[in-house]
Amino acid sequence: MTDAIKLSGTPIYVSYAQQVASQTSEAYVDHFKPLLIRYQQLGALSVNALFLQDNIHTNSNGADVAAQAPNRGALCGPGNPLAPNVKDTNVQPSESALFSP
Numbered sequence: 607m608t609d610a611i612k613l614s615g616t617p618i619y620v621s622y623a624q625q626v627a628s629q630t631s632e633a634y635v636d637h638f639k640p641l642l643i644r645y646q647q648l649g650a651l652s653v654n655a656l657f658l659q660d661n662i663h664t665n666s667n668g669a670d671v672a673a674q675a676p677n678r679g680a681l682c683g684p685g686n687p688l689a690p691n692v693k694d695t696n697v698q699p700s701e702s703a704l705f706s707p
Contacts, residue, residue, distance in 0.1 A: 633687050640682070641675035 620638045627634035645653045648671075656668030664672060674697040680688040681695060 633683070635676050635679040635683060635686065635688060637675035637679045640678040641672055644671060644675065 616638060620636075624634055624636075626632075656664045656671060658665060677692050677694060677697045680686050680692050681697070683689065
C-alpha cells in the first residue's frame with residue numbers, strides 16, 4: 607500500500623477504558639483496533655477524505671465507517687456479553703482481518 611496510515615501509538619483513552627472495564631468487571635469493547643484496521647484497508651487518501659478540516663471530526667461517510675467499529679469489536683471480543691445484541695453483523699473490517707498477522 608503506497609498511502610499507509612501512520613499513527614504514533616494507541617491513544618491514551620483506549621488504555622483508560624480497558625483499565626476501567628477491568629476494575630469494574632464490565633465488558634470492554636475494543637473499537638480502536640477495528641477502526642484502525644479499516645482505515646488501513648481504505649488507505650490514507652480515502653481516510654483523509656473522511657475528515658473535515660480539523661482532522662478530528664468526520665463527515666457523514668466517516669461517521670458510517672467509525673460506527674461499524676464498536677459492532678465489530680463486540681463481535682470479536684471472546685465471550686463479550688454484548689455480542690448477542692449486535693443486529694448488524696455485516697460490518698468492516700472482517701473478523702479475519704482483525705486476527706491476521
